[in-house]
Amino acid sequence: MTDPAAAPGSAQQKIDTSVPHSARIWNYWLGGKDNYPVDEEAGDAYTAVFPGIVTIARSSRAFLRRNITYLAGEVGIRQFLDIGTGLPTADNTHQVAQRIAPESRIVYVDNDPMVLAHARALLYSTPEGATAYVDADILAPDRILEVAAETLDLKRPTALILSNILGHIADYDRARSIVIRLMDALPSGSYLSVNDGSRGIDPVFEQAQDAYNESGAVPYNLRTIDQIAAYFEGLELVEPGVVSVPLWRPDGDTPAPEPIGEHGGLARKP
Ligand SMILES: C[S@@+](CC[C@H](N)C(=O)[O-])C[C@H]1O[C@@H](n2cnc3c(N)ncnc32)[C@H](O)[C@@H]1O
Numbered sequence: 064m065t066d067p068a069a070a071p072g073s074a075q076q077k078i079d080t081s082v083p084h085s086a087r088i089w090n091y092w093l094g095g096k097d098n099y100p101v102d103e104e105a106g107d108a109y110t111a112v113f114p115g116i117v118t119i120a121r122s123s124r125a126f127l128r129r130n131i132t133y134l135a136g137e138v139g140i141r142q143f144l145d146i147g148t149g150l151p152t153a154d155n156t157h158q159v160a161q162r163i164a165p166e167s168r169i170v171y172v173d174n175d176p177m178v179l180a181h182a183r184a185l186l187y188s189t190p191e192g193a194t195a196y197v198d199a200d201i202l203a204p205d206r207i208l209e210v211a212a213e214t215l216d217l218k219r220p221t222a223l224i225l226s227n228i229l230g231h232i233a234d235y236d237r238a239r240s241i242v243i244r245l246m247d248a249l250p251s252g253s254y255l256s257v258n259d260g261s262r263g264i265d266p267v268f269e270q271a272q273d274a275y276n277e278s279g280a281v282p283y284n285l286r287t288i289d290q291i292a293a294y295f296e297g298l299e300l301v302e303p304g305v306v307s308v309p310l311w312r313p314d315g316d317t318p319a320p321e322p323i324g325e326h327g328g329l330a331r332k333p
Contacts, residue, residue, distance in 0.1 A: 077176035083280040085231065086175045090150040092120040097150045097181060105280055113271035119325045123258050125316060126308035127226050128154045130256045130329050133301070133312065134222050135163040138331075140254060142221040144211050144245075146172040146201050147228025151184035156224060157194045165189035170211045172197045201228060202237075204244045220252035225294075226327075230259050230283040235290055242294050251332055257294050258308050258327025260285045268324040291326045298330035 083105035087098040091106040098106075109116055134140040141164055145156045148171040160167035171185050171194070182196035195214040199207050208217065215221055223245055232238035246255055262269055262285045269285060276282035292305040303311065305328035309320045 078180065083278070084175055084177060085281055085283065086149050086173065086178050088280070089120055089227070090152065092117050093124065093152050095150060095152055097177065105275065105278060108278070109271050109275055112274065113265075113267050115265065115268060115323065116271065119260065119268075119323055122309050122323060123227055123325050123327070124152065124154065126258050126311055126325075126327055127156070127224070127256070128159050129312050129314060130224070130327075131156055131159040131222075132163065133329065134254055134256075135160045135167060138254070139164075140220055140222045141167050142215045142219060143167065143169045143224060144172070144207075144215065144221055145169060145224040145226070146207065146245075147225065147231070148173045148178060148185065148196075149227075150178055151181050155185060157185065157188060157192070161189045161192050164192075166191040168193040168215055170195045170197060170214050172199050172201070172207055172211075174198065174200045201232065201241060204241050208245070208248050217248060218250055220254070221249050222254040222256060223249065225255070225257045225259075227259060227283075229257065229294070230286060231281060233282065233284060235284070235286065239294060246298070246332060249332060253332045254329060255295060255298055255332070256327070256329045257291065258325060259291050261291060261307075261324045261326040262287050264307070264322060264324040285324070288326050292328070295328055295330040298332055301329045301331065304328055 080099045080101060083102045087102040088106045091098040091102050143156050143160055157169040179198050185196055186194045188194040193214055197210045229238045272285050305326055307322035308325045308327050313320050
């Protein structure tokens with residue numbers, strides 16, 4: 064089912080409101096309003112089994128904010144490629160980066176028509192910087208690089224942000240090869256930021272995720288901590304390495320400073 068009132072062929076018209084979508088359920092857990100009853104239902108079914116998912120969603124946004132703050136503030140990165148952006152929320156990548164360095168340039172990539180329909184909110188750049196939105200699939204990294212190069216100078220250090228997207232790639236080896244392909248295209252001094260739902264911490268989380276994956280929603284594959292750490296092979300991990308996200312350089316605003324089933328890290332390309 065799509066919105067019959069929407070213009071034919073528009074992003075709005077392509078939005079399927081009969082199947083729960085990752086970006087919209089995530090938005091629901093983050094406290095946003097850009098979701099449909101089908102997403103609320105799937106989100107509530109999940110929290111009935113595992114209420115901790117709300118903490119996971121919020122902690123991973125906080126991890127992203129601290130990563131971008133570190134990159135823009137301490138490292139001086141001015142270009143960001145954020146794939147699997149999600150629906151606009153508080154502290155999107157460009158807002159955090161441009162607060163510190165207004166000249167920052169950001170390219171967002173997502174393949175969900177709902178995110179495309181809301182992309183305008185992602186495009187409020189400072190006049191000194193730039194933001195762009197690309198409707199593309201992470202399974203086509205070459206196309207992403209080609210379009211990103213229209214906004215970013217990919218010969219200059221760039222941070223690749225992969226926040227809660229790699230689990231959408233069913234085959235782990237394929238996910239790794241896509242990360243390698245993307246990082247290969249970036250110069251020395253670039254950074255990789257990954258965070259993803261993890262196995263081995265909380266069996267109730269794994270049970271809820273298995274049920275969700277069988278519900279008809281686009282599945283999300285939890286990965287072991289070793290699998291998440293392996294995305295950073297060949298790169299120099301920033302301290303404290305790959306950890307549960309609330310433990311990554313916590314600040315005053317970090318919720319739940321204890322291990323949860325969401326691991327991530329940040330690393331520099333030598
Ligand atoms: C769980 S949300 C994460 C949003 C945001 N990065 C965050 O961490 O808060 C996953 C996002 O990945 C997007 N996504 C899923 N599969 C994708 C694909 N194959 N290519 C591009 N984006 C994809 C979804 O549309 C959704 O916006």
